[in-house]
Amino acid sequence: MKVGLNLLPTHKTLAIVMGGGAGTRLFPLTEERAKPAVPLGGKYRLVDIPISNCLNSSIRSIYVLTQFNSTSLHRHINTSYKFDSFTPSFVEILAAQQTPKNSKWYQGTADAVRQNLRYFLEQPYEYFLILSGDQLYRMDYRTILRQHVETDAEITIATTPVNRASASGFGIMQTDEQCHIAHFVEKPKDPAILDTLKIPPDLLRTIGHSENTELYQASMGIYVFNRSILSKCLDNDLEDFGRNVIPSAIQNHVVNAYIFQGYWEDIGTIHTFFKANLHLAEEFPSYSFYEAGAQIYTHPQFLPSSIIRTTSIDQAIISDGCVIEHSIIEHCVIGVRSIVKPGTRIQNSILMGADYYETDFPPSTTGLPAIGIGSDCSIEGAIIDKNARIGNRVLISPHGKSRNLDGEGFYIRDGIVVVPKNSVIPAGTLI
Known part of the structure; x- marks a missing residue:
């Protein structure tokens, strides 16, 4: 029946x-x-x-x-x-x-x-x-x-x-x-x-x-x-x-x-x-969050719209509350409250963003890079977890490295560089 x-x-x-x-x-x-x-x-x-x-x-x-x-x-x-x-x-x-x-x-x-x-x-x-x-x-x-x-x-x-x-x-x-x-x-x-x-x-x-x-x-x-x-x-x-x-x-x-x-x-x-x-983030994804009558629910965060200044963006998801300045974003997923400083290029990567704005909870320890991605960085083939602090002039890429590796402040798994939550990558670091 x-x-x-x-x-x-x-x-x-x-x-x-x-x-x-x-x-x-x-x-x-x-x-x-x-x-x-x-x-x-x-x-x-x-x-x-x-x-x-x-x-x-x-x-x-x-x-x-x-x-x-x-x-x-x-x-x-x-x-x-x-x-x-x-x-x-x-x-x-x-x-x-x-x-x-x-x-x-x-x-x-x-x-x-x-x-x-x-x-x-x-x-x-x-x-x-x-x-x-x-x-x-x-x-x-x-x-x-x-x-x-x-x-x-x-x-x-x-x-x-x-x-x-x-x-x-x-x-x-x-x-x-x-x-x-x-x-x-x-x-x-x-x-x-x-x-x-x-x-x-x-x-x-x-x-x-x-x-x-x-x-x-x-x-x-x-x-x-x-x-x-x-x-x-x-x-x-x-x-x-x-x-x-x-x-x-x-x-x-x-x-x-x-x-x-x-x-x-x-x-x-x-x-x-x-x-x-x-x-x-691709043009015709097999799965899309844009489905009439079948939306995906999550925690409403009431964040402001993202601010993007003089930035080239291609095939990317940009979430709420981001500030991206004078950068290049190609084939990326950019999470909430992501901060990307000028002169940075990010390709084939995932930024998970942050749980808070640093201005809301200033760090007690001075000398740390700010939460987000610093200026003049190059990031490719990476997952940057939440609240990570990437200093200026940092290079992150899996090319030429083992597919599985434990490093200082990062891991490589399946040929992908993963920077864990709350990690600090000092300025000038080459990964």
């Missing part, structure tokens, strides 16, 4: 955003913050993506599970998502905690949900939507919920088509033409196994691809569970959904795949973070 989007029981759906991972592959951006709190697109945070997708899908009951370096994430959520007193809407944080029954931190995604299951079951939710806090995509979750209801599935897993070269980096689903999942393999490497996991020809035609195309269904880490099934699947000590719970559930429950064909990027490494951000 077909179900209209507006008739779906979104009021009986609880969204659970996983925000507790250590994010080691995103170090040093995660040195002082949780991965979902990492700035994105100049003015947003990664966690804004799944929360905004929920709100735009009329799902307004949202928990965010947190654990590592969670202070800035808590602050962001508490200041960004406030609802009036006359609706049942909420975005609430469930931090890892010790209880009489459990004194351990979250051991994985499934364990995190298990430890908080008693809170999720307090209200009569029929469906549980489990989401990752570190992905970039736009999805109307009502579409996956509609398929879940119409097919009488007990679990539905969102998948995205990937080619053979990429398949070994994901959990791959083997389905029939009706998208019923028969088998799951985590990061398959064996060519013979990969041959058995290809999307069948009839299903390829259904989703608009040639039947000769070699594609695989990769798990997006997005799950819909029926209420009773989630309780059954967690009545054990399995730690992770992708590695443990889902392969076990396929043997005993009706588990279907929902094939999502829009843009999706797992922001798991410095390389993917860098690529996804700079892609936002």
Whole structure:
């Protein structure tokens, strides 16, 4: 039976955003913050993506599970998502905690949900939507919920088509033409196994691809569970959904795949973070924050418009509250309150900006460069984290260096120079 989007029981759906991972592959951006709190697109945070997708899908009951370096994430959520007193809407944080029954931190995604299951079951939710806090995509979750209801599935897993070269980096689903999942393999490497996991020809035609195309269904880490099934699947000590719970559930429950064909990027490494951000500044990005009726929400900062003086700008996002003078900006994302002094050239780089203007909180120690980018600097292939102080005549470039290197006041990861939050790079430094 077909179900209209507006008739779906979104009021009986609880969204659970996983925000507790250590994010080691995103170090040093995660040195002082949780991965979902990492700035994105100049003015947003990664966690804004799944929360905004929920709100735009009329799902307004949202928990965010947190654990590592969670202070800035808590602050962001508490200041960004406030609802009036006359609706049942909420975005609430469930931090890892010790209880009489459990004194351990979250051991994985499934364990995190298990430890908080008693809170999720307090209200009569029929469906549980489990989401990752570190992905970039736009999805109307009502579409996956509609398929879940119409097919009488007990679990539905969102998948995205990937080619053979990429398949070994994901959990791959083997389905029939009706998208019923028969088998799951985590990061398959064996060519013979990969041959058995290809999307069948009839299903390829259904989703608009040639039947000769070699594609695989990769798990997006997005799950819909029926209420009773989630309780059954967690009545054990399995730690992770992708590695443990889902392969076990396929043997005993009706588990279907929902094939999502829009843009999706797992922001798991410095390389993917860098690529996804700079892609936002291109002429025709695969993902855009400019989507009528499906805006991305974040903390309103009430900053003044940016001031730009005699500056050449090409393919760049310039956020609010910036002051850029007599410089060249090419293919960059410039975050809020960024200060760029005259004579500087910035190419293929991300400036995350600052949490405050230095005039509001003057530094107690004299002799430090001002927050922002000094004059006559050259910056290429870099991520400059928040509140960094880059002195005059500084050269930053990854060319001619190791792809992974720890330096004084900087790191190189995946061939990208990363200057951590609050770092100081003295005048005249060559990186």
